[in-house]
Amino acid sequence: MSHLSADVLIVGAGGAGMYAAITAAGSGASVLLVDKGQVGRGGATIMAQMTVAVALGEEEPDSPSLHLEDTLRAGRGLCNEELAALVCEEGPTRIVEMDQWGVRWARENDHIKQEMAPGHSVKRCCYVDFLNTGPAVAATLRRKVGEIPEIRRVSNLAVIDILVRDARALGAVALNLVDGDLVTIQAKAIVLAAGGLTKIYARNSASANMGGEAYALALWAGAELIDMEFVQFFPIGHLAPRLVGMDPIMWDPFRYKLGGKLLNGQFDEFIDRYGSSDFGKYNATRDIAAYAILKEVEAGRGTPHGGAYLDFRHISEAELRSAFGPVIDRLLANGIDLTKMPVEVGPMAHYHMGGVRVDLNMQSRVEGLYAAGEAVGGANGANRLSGNAITEAFVFGARAGSAAAEKAKQTKFGWDETLTMVSRNQVEQLRRNAASGGTPPAHLQADLQTLMWENAGPFRSGERLAAALARIEEMQRHDLPDLCVGAERQFNLDLQDWFELRAMLATAEAVVRSALGRTESRGAHQREDFPIADYHLLKNQVVELKDWEFAARWVAPVRLNRSQARHA
Incomplete structure (x- = not known):
């Protein structure tokens, strides 16, 4: 059985994990970055082809406080406002930093270009191009991680338990997926950055390696989880025909920008049957769209793959290419000609608002155990604002890495083989x-x-x-x-x-x-x-294990006072 040691152990090497590794090493810590897949090649960040919400104010006037207002509105009154404010305040710094590291954000007139997205009050969402925002971000972080000798990267290592004594994290046990041996890891601080839980659903849009391990590891270690009931289901995820190398949630901007029609299996428009009107507008909210599609399927009016048709045949090829040029070519390579055929879409698990309950330094109630990215719960309340996911991966990753490194400076190794x-x-x-x-x-x-x-x-x-x-x-x-x-x-x-x-x-x-x-x-x-x-029930639900049995309680949402909100 092998034994490894580092000041900071980071579990999960997606966007949040890599950012945590970079900042922890920059703060003077030795870092062990492990992933059950390939470091920097898994998780949700690399799959994201959409936009990143950040209040740069370069496209039109904007501010972190306005971004925060939109975030809290989306969260339906349940956001941890301190965590949400952190995302909005520190997001611009992280985006500029990524720009300096080589992410080629799309530009227009010598500034980073920003677009409108659902739920935002101004043009706030930046991107690389229509297809490669996530891959470009992941590639930049991989390159940056590779330049830092203090970061040791280990792929194919699945952490199966966090070791805790006297409510303090001491290390972990991992399974080497190549040879089947166990590996013990001694660390002064641990960051859980293993993503969300979408794999627990049959239909999901995220990476196949996101099975909720971060939440389970935290729970078993003695941490609390918050808002676990809030799973975000994207209403028009791609079902058919087969789509390779493209984000299954790519259809949202197509529908809103170009006016894609939602049709049932009988090729009838149906949104008006469920409390909304979509004719000629194509702007039904996500919850109504998801409800309507599932009810049509339930009534026997679904498409062959259990969803609805999204139809663009009423739109000319010139209009399609003007709006989404390179995407049209990629779709054609997949055998999908939007001028001649509809695609099948339906709701699928996309993101999780809940997660590990942490403080502003991303530390759980277990000393030395931190969380980052989608592993963190509370910031998004009952619903996440479009574009905030990658922003929070950067912000929470950087904050967790820095805090974990500071904790390591103050801590001695406390290994206990038993x-x-x-x-x-x-x-x-x-x-x-x-x-x-x-x-x-x-x-x-x-x-x-x-x-x-x-x-x-x-x-x-x-x-x-x-x-x-x-x-x-x-x-x-x-x-x-x-x-x-x-x-x-x-x-x-x-x-x-x-x-x-x-x-x-x-x-x-x-x-x-x-x-x-x-x-x-x-x-x-x-x-x-x-x-x-x-x-x-305008309050948050917290769960924990007591004597290995689930226990739940309600807590009041964390609020900013007005002076803090104005400062944000």
Whole structure:
């Protein structure tokens, strides 16, 4: 069993993790940056092809305070206003810094070009081009990380447990996915930057490696989670035809800018049946669009892949090319000619507003355990404003890396080998039970994804949520221990899938229990049995483990006073 040591361990090497590594090293810390995939090649950031919201004020007058107003409005009264203000205040610094590092933000008249996006009051969203914002950002951060000798990068290393003694994080245990060996890691501070939970849903728009591990690791370590019921479902994610190398949520700007028609499987417009009018305007809100599509499918009027058609055949090729030139060529390479055929779209899990409950330095209640990026909960409240995801990855990553490095300066290593025994015994037990012909973990993952989509998806009810919870508990107690992981040591994907499934189940339970507790509809959480927002529930739900049982409580949202808001 190998043993590694660093001042700061960062779990997850997407945008937030790489930014945390850069700032931690810049603050004088030795850094170990690990990822269960390839460092800098996974997560949500690299997949993002859209825009980054930041109040540069270069396209038209703007300010962090105005950005904050839009963010809080989107959050439906539940944002941690201090965290939200941090994103809006420090976002411009991070974007300019990325520009200096070589991200080629689109420019116009010698300034960074910014566009309008849903929910924003001014043109605020910058980008690289129509296809490559995320990949360009990830490439720049990879290059920057590679220039810093204090950052050691290790790919194919899946952290399976955080080691804690006396409410202080001491290190971690990880599984080497190449040779199957366990690796112990000693660290003075740990940053969880392993992304969100979209993989727990059958339909999702994000990276396949985002199974909620950051939330589960934090929960098991003794941290609190907040706002876990708020999963953002994008209403018109791409379903068919097959689309390679493009973001499945790319259709939003097409629809708003060009006027794409939403049609059911009978090629009829249908939004007007669900409390909105879309004829000639094509601006139905996301929640209504998602609800209408799913209800049409439920009524037997869906498309072959269980969604709706998005149709641009009434728009000329010249108009399409004028608005989205290079995208049109990429679509044609995928066999999609928008002048001749509609595409199928439908709701899919896209982002998670909840996560680890942290302070302004991104530290959880466990000393030395930090979170960054989508692993952080609270900043977005009940719904995230378009374009804020990459901004918060930069801001929270930088803040967590800096704070973790400062913590490391004040801390001595506190390694305790006995804390690794639970993880070691777990792996040994799995290997003793290894057999061929049994049910592999990937099958149960698929069952969980279907369960969450059908029972805890965009529109929920107490009955379906209770059924989901009962099945999740059954999976944890009975199914998980009996799964077959295979006897191989090298490249044993079953073993990786087993630990990933363990985390997915813990995270799914947190989502379902929180959704059951919120008996109202607010933002991304929609209850068909409680369709109205309840002002008595204008508060945040916090979950934790007590004696390994879930416990929940309500807390008042963190507010800025008026002088702080004006300063922001």
